[in-house]
Amino acid sequence: DQQVKQNSPSLSVQEGRISILNCDYTNSMFDYFLWYKKYPAEGPTFLISISSIKDKNEDGRFTVFLNKSAKHLSLHIVPSQPGDSAVYFCAARDGSGNTGKLIFGQGTTLQVKP
């Protein structure tokens, strides 16, 4: 039962262009969403997040959009840089409990070409 899905295993974009990574979820009890970035042989690092009461959050080159009615969120990176090449995980917090449990998607590998 995959509650958080990243349907694109990989994405390749040219340096300077926009990267758009997508994530879909099924559980309406998710109340907080996060994006993590992972380089090889390292653990994931937090990138940006958004509460379910908002539809947009921006931090520098990174913007996350949330469409609750569609149960869809996306991460926009503008402009993309070669150093952004990594695996990106979408994660959702289950707000029905008090543990803050995160459910992760499968990840999307982003390659930014110079």
Place this chain on the structure above:
Amino acid sequence: EAGVAQSPRYKIIEKRQSVAFWCNPISGHATLYWYQQILGQGPKLLIQFQNNGVVDDSQLPKDRFSAERLKGVDSTLKIQPAKLEDSAVYLCASSLGTLAGANNEQFFGPGTRLTVL
């Protein structure tokens, strides 16, 4: 500030053997998490500790996996006996509080890559 430390970084064992992983969280972080990440999948929470108490172990295969966090600091995750399907990266993470979200970011260690032959 030192990050989350894990050891060993790599481990190769044969099925039915035992293995243990160690994690040292960021100083002062009350919550510690163990995740399993199988190749091609996202991390899956195995167990969550708040200080030295278990908050969530609903996805821990308790017939073969065990974890402890003595004194509310370091933690060990053990697999006994290992199966082929346990081959994965085991990630440890820590956070100040319990709820994920703003100001309670989970910081991950580099992980231990386990190969079961």
